[in-house]
Amino acid sequence: MRQTPLISARMLAHVRRGVLAFFGVPLLVAIALTLVDSYRRRNKKPKPFPVTAPTTVEVGRGTVTTYTFGQDLYDDMLAAIRGAKKQILFETYIWKNDSVGEEFKLALTEAAERGVDVHIIYDAFANLVVSPRFKRFSPRLKVLRFPVYNAGLRFYDLRRYGRDHRKILVVDDSVAFVGGYNIGTPYATEWRDTHCRITGPGVWDLKRAFADFWNLHRRKRFRASERPLLLETASQWEPAIRVHRNVPRLWMFPIRAMYIEAITRATDRIWMTHAYFIPDEDFVDAVNDAARRGVDVRLLVPRKSNHIVADWISRGYYGQMLEAGVKIHWFSDAMVHAKTATIDGNWSTVGTANIDRLSMTGNYEINVEVIDPAMARKMESIFETDLTNSEPVTKSDWDRRNIYRRFTELVLAPLRHVL
Structure with missing residues (x-):
């Protein structure tokens, strides 16, 4: 009976070694593959690929335009931002501090300076390597930086570990963009991605999606007394378009x-x-x-x-x-x-x-x-x-x-x- 604790300790040691081997070896292999791949990509020039020109189709009481080439998308997004009269809601995962990123930042800042209500959300973890200078914004812009660590003392709460991987732009309740494109120069010409532009009642669903995220996380960035964003939306529905949102904080997938x-x-x-x-x-x-x-x-x-x-x-x-x-x-x-x-x-x-x-x-x-x-x-x-x-x-x-x-x-x- 006196040997039981020793046996248990040995068993625990074997279990720990087994777990470390089970996950440790794959992690080491993954790191090695990543390093080798990074070395091979150095100075490698991108090659052209076939794209489809932006095309608009009527869907219900609105339209949907598809984009497969980043520069086409950025041109239309920037045109919408520069033409905004009342409100801009802009959310992105990666926002590079290159020429394209600077162009978007300038357009958003100029819109705020002419009186447009501009709200911005970006993910801090995805932009860790971005210059701190780039992430300093005009006080006229309302910016929600989704934090690298969002759990606080609730480290046990898995609902608070999700990243904000969304990419949304809504302008004046009249047009909305959503899809896979982040903001940056490489994505303009080197990556093949898909985004869409929506007009009609479907815009309201994307506005609600932005507002719900903002209201869920704004307390850590803004005064609790500040009025939540978007308390009402239009009562119209577009049966041909549905917006689905994964919200880990609410355990919705x-x-x-x-x-x-x-x-x-x-x-x-x-x-x-x-x-x-x-x-x-x-x-x-x-x-x-x-x-x-x-x-x-x-x-x-x-x-x-x-x-x-x-x-x-x-x-x-x-x-x-x-x-x-x-x-x-x-x-x-x-x-x-x-x-x-x-x-x-x-x-x-x-x-x-x-x-x-x-x-x-x-x-x-x-x-x-x-x-x-x-x-x-x-x-x-x-x-x-x-x-x-x-x-x-x-x-x-x-x-x-x-x-x-x-x-x-x-x-x-x-x-x-x-x-």
Whole structure:
């Protein structure tokens, strides 16, 4: 009996070593891959890729314009900001202090100086490397810096650890922009992303989304006595457009449910484009089941993204997906950062949420769901254009991958449950 504490201590030591090995080895491999990839990218010039010109379709009582080239999007966003008369709501994840970032900052500042009510939200963690000088704003601007650490003394509360990954611009209740584009010079010409511009009643839903986030987090930045933003919204609804928001603080994650419902209802085709595809098992099962029942399931992902570890983890699902009949395509020579899907020529979504655990059950995200054939045709046209710059991943080629690749996928597999 006297040896029991010693035995327990030894067992605990073995458990600790096992846990460290289970997660420590994958982390070391991930760090090594990241360093090697960073070295290889040095002085590497970006290559051109096919894009689709901005196209507007009528949806319900408004319009939706899609963008696949950053400079086109930035031109229209800046035009809206410069033409604002009453209010601008601007929210972004990354806001670089380069020429594009400075142009946006100047336009927002000039709008405030001419009397426009300007509210800005940006994520502090995503902009840690941005110059502190850039993050000093005119007092005329109302700026909410979403903090790096938001839990305070409630370190145990998982609801307070999500990042603000959303990208929204609403101007004068008349026009709104939402999608995957951050703000910065590389995104203007070097990245393939998707954003959309909305007019009509759908604008109010995006305004409400911004206001709800502002009101939920404003107390740490502004006086409690300050009036909350947007107490009322228009009573009109646009049945063809729905805005879905992941709100970890309220434990709300509807975007994953939106995707799975649409996938399980698909009868003809599912075409998805994602920067990072690291789904949970239920999501993979839904996609594979659709392919097995004859649905044309296609997934477009970057051949090499800006996060090489995400690429390797994602590839751990390729075998079973290809076996089920899912067609996987690698986008070549550029980073595709879009988060979109279109199903059965009627349903589409554009937004900020990746198919990974950080987006599906962790971060603040926003996606627009559009049920409209004209919008679906536009999204299918964009997908087909992207396919001209992609390489298919065949089952036979995948089965012949070398031992190094198989070993890396195996070692990194535990990180699927984290990222």
